[in-house]
Amino acid sequence: MSYQARCYIRRVLSALALAIVIFVIRREWHLTGFSNAMAISGICFLIMALFQTARYLRCYDLIIFGFLKFKQLWKNEKFMDKHTGSYGEFLENRRYEKNYGETFAAAVCMFACSAVVLVI
Secondary structure, X not given: OOHHXXXXXXXXXXXXXXXXXXXXXXXXXXXXXXXXXXXXXXXXXXXXXXXXXXXXXXXXHHHHHHHHHHHHHHHOOOOOOOOOOOHHHHHHXXXXXXXXXXXXXXXXXXXXXXXXXXXX
């Protein structure tokens, strides 16, 4: 089995585990309660996938660089010190993996399973 397939399976199993935890916490001991727990788990994984997508598209880099620069200025009295470098150098050193597809797949699986349980 390939590494990619194992990542997808692991993500779907973690979504299922979250659905079981939500089902136990909510204490709705019927099929509709289990369907709701799977839908809530799907919503959580969808939100997580959207944040991972935004991270991959580098939406947070400027904010992170700003906080690092502010921390440098706060701790260092020499404001002209180039300890963190420029924003361009910061972007060149940051690498991201395209791993949000697994989380989207887990969210879709949870929504599909929720719909199937409601049909039953």
